[in-house]
Amino acid sequence: MDERGVVVKTEGLSMLLNGSVILEDINLGIYPGEMVCIIGPNGAGKTTLLRILLGLVRPTSGTVTVFGVSPRDLGEKRDLIGYMPQKPLYQRNFPLSVLDVVAMGAVTKSTMGRPLSRLQRNMALQGLEKVGLQELAGYPFNELSGGQQQRVFLARALSKAPCLLFLDEPNAGLDLPTQGRFFKLLKELQEKDGLTVVMVSHDLAVVAAYANRLLCINRSMHVHGSPADVLNSPLLGEAYRCEYEVLFGRGRG
Amino acid sequence: MQRAFLAVIMVGLLCSTLSFFVVLNKLSFMGAGISHAMLGGIAAGVLLGVNPLYTGAVSAVFIALLIGYISKQGKMQEDTAIGILFATGMALGITLISFKEGYYPELFSLLFGNVLAVSAADLWFLVTVLIIVLLFVSIFFKELLAISFDEELARANGLPVAFLYMGLLVSLSLTVVASVMVVGVVLASALLVIPAAAGYRLSKNYRFMLFFSIIIGVTSGIAGLVFSFNYDVPSGASIVLCSATVFFVSLIASLTVQRR
Numbered sequence A: 001m002d003e004r005g006v007v008v009k010t011e012g013l014s015m016l017l018n019g020s021v022i023l024e025d026i027n028l029g030i031y032p033g034e035m036v037c038i039i040g041p042n043g044a045g046k047t048t049l050l051r052i053l054l055g056l057v058r059p060t061s062g063t064v065t066v067f068g069v070s071p072r073d074l075g076e077k078r079d080l081i082g083y084m085p086q087k088p089l090y091q092r093n094f095p096l097s098v099l100d101v102v103a104m105g106a107v108t109k110s111t112m113g114r115p116l117s118r119l120q121r122n123m124a125l126q127g128l129e130k131v132g133l134q135e136l137a138g139y140p141f142n143e144l145s146g147g148q149q150q151r152v153f154l155a156r157a158l159s160k161a162p163c164l165l166f167l168d169e170p171n172a173g174l175d176l177p178t179q180g181r182f183f184k185l186l187k188e189l190q191e192k193d194g195l196t197v198v199m200v201s202h203d204l205a206v207v208a209a210y211a212n213r214l215l216c217i218n219r220s221m222h223v224h225g226s227p228a229d230v231l232n233s234p235l236l237g238e239a240y241r242c243e244y245e246v247l248f249g250r251g252r253g
Numbered sequence B: 001m002q003r004a005f006l007a008v009i010m011v012g013l014l015c016s017t018l019s020f021f022v023v024l025n026k027l028s029f030m031g032a033g034i035s036h037a038m039l040g041g042i043a044a045g046v047l048l049g050v051n052p053l054y055t056g057a058v059s060a061v062f063i064a065l066l067i068g069y070i071s072k073q074g075k076m077q078e079d080t081a082i083g084i085l086f087a088t089g090m091a092l093g094i095t096l097i098s099f100k101e102g103y104y105p106e107l108f109s110l111l112f113g114n115v116l117a118v119s120a121a122d123l124w125f126l127v128t129v130l131i132i133v134l135l136f137v138s139i140f141f142k143e144l145l146a147i148s149f150d151e152e153l154a155r156a157n158g159l160p161v162a163f164l165y166m167g168l169l170v171s172l173s174l175t176v177v178a179s180v181m182v183v184g185v186v187l188a189s190a191l192l193v194i195p196a197a198a199g200y201r202l203s204k205n206y207r208f209m210l211f212f213s214i215i216i217g218v219t220s221g222i223a224g225l226v227f228s229f230n231y232d233v234p235s236g237a238s239i240v241l242c243s244a245t246v247f248f249v250s251l252i253a254s255l256t257v258q259r260r
Helices: A046-053 A075-080 A096-106 A119-130 A148-159 A177-192 A204-210 A228-230 A234-240 B004-026 B028-037 B040-050 B052-073 B078-099 B105-112 B120-139 B141-150 B153-154 B160-190 B193-202 B204-233 B235-259
Strands: A008-017 A022-031 A035-039 A061-066 A081-084 A162-169 A197-201 A213-218 A220-225
Touching: A008 A046, A008 A081, A008 A162, A008 B105, A008 B141, A022 A046, A022 A213, A022 A220, A035 A177, A035 A204, A035 B153, A046 A061, A046 A197, A061 A204, A061 B105, A075 A081, A081 A148, A096 A119, A096 A148, A096 B040, A096 B141, A119 A148, A148 A162, A148 A177, A148 A213, A197 A228, A204 A213, A204 A228, A204 B120, A213 A234, A220 A228, A220 A234, A220 B235, A228 B078, B004 B028, B004 B141, B004 B160, B004 B193, B028 B040, B028 B052, B028 B153, B028 B160, B040 B052, B040 B078, B040 B105, B040 B160, B052 B078, B052 B105, B052 B120, B078 B105, B105 B160, B120 B160, B141 B160, B160 B193, B160 B235, B193 B235, B204 B235
Parallel strands: A035 A197, A035 A213, A081 A162, A162 A197
Antiparallel strands: A008 A022, A008 A061, A213 A220
């Protein structure tokens, strides 16, 4: 594996919680401009892995580097990272406009105690333009549809013009046509702006169509590689502990 | 009377600003818990011969930080911790007061509020609390809003969430003390909930919600004081009833608008 230019790297990463193994010996490297999707069954440790990469959780053992440093020591490099957490985590019925939500992406440690600059506000507007919702900038956020809210959260993650984007279940709760539009938009941003995208998803069929690489974990890394390699690997069924044809709904009458 | 008006305006401003975060963060029970639990500190002040407001303030800050610490550690639910400290503080207060012989009118004022009894020293205390709390909130307003809306993203963006949350709780506890001066321990939480709850009904944007909250907090305080003075009713209850009236009017107004 070429070590140069690696954006995210883990070595021997393990995580224990109350004596239970959540993650075990995870080794991975993610390179600039890649779209990598972490897949696996429920409780596989996908979100925990993402939160470790963001420095929100400390691993029990092993090393993690993001832009060459520990995620907890990122300092101003943290401004190069966009994050879209799982949808249920935010407070609903919060009286914010769409632009307010997007601008919150730029509220970081480096802007603490000072108002957002005109540049940061313009970047928030540009984020909205990228997801095609600029005409809804002043609209109440909590009155948007689920699909529109997901696009606003993507705009928020993009509002710092990041180099690295972490997405946790970005397609959760979206119908199939909206999922398609969402991933197409993500792919465009990746190809046009050279974004590195790391996402967690359950939906193998959808992410396989857009990701460059899949990492399948279930506590430990079971298989990784191109979508075709991973989806044709017998190790995938082992990770999901079921016949993997079932995952795609084949064989149903 | 002049002091009472000054106190009501300052407390109205303080409580309505903090009530914005109380309502958005669902901290209503926290306000009620702190105000009741600080009775232990108030009673200690009475026994020691110190201004009970000062000992009450120290106990309120301690209780708020303890609740924040326990809930952030994840060992216990926040409402469970509040419920335990609420009762413990009250019980401690009642026990300590039983040691004091004779009638103590100031204690009655702190229980049910008597803004007409506010002294010059109390007013200076209020000015200090107002400056500390409004400085903290105005400097870190956007960060407090960010941790209130999406704490996970705030952490990922490197914001010191624990510092901001604890700062908010200290501000809340100091505001509870200010509220106790005007409406007393029993009704203190009302001023920390009603103004922003009414503001929330009247606006879909947080800027207007905060604006309405402040207007409602200050004007209902003044109206309550005037009503209390003219009709010789307890000032604390009068102020809370005025706030509650504004809330129900705003509720009916918002429901009427929704129906159209």
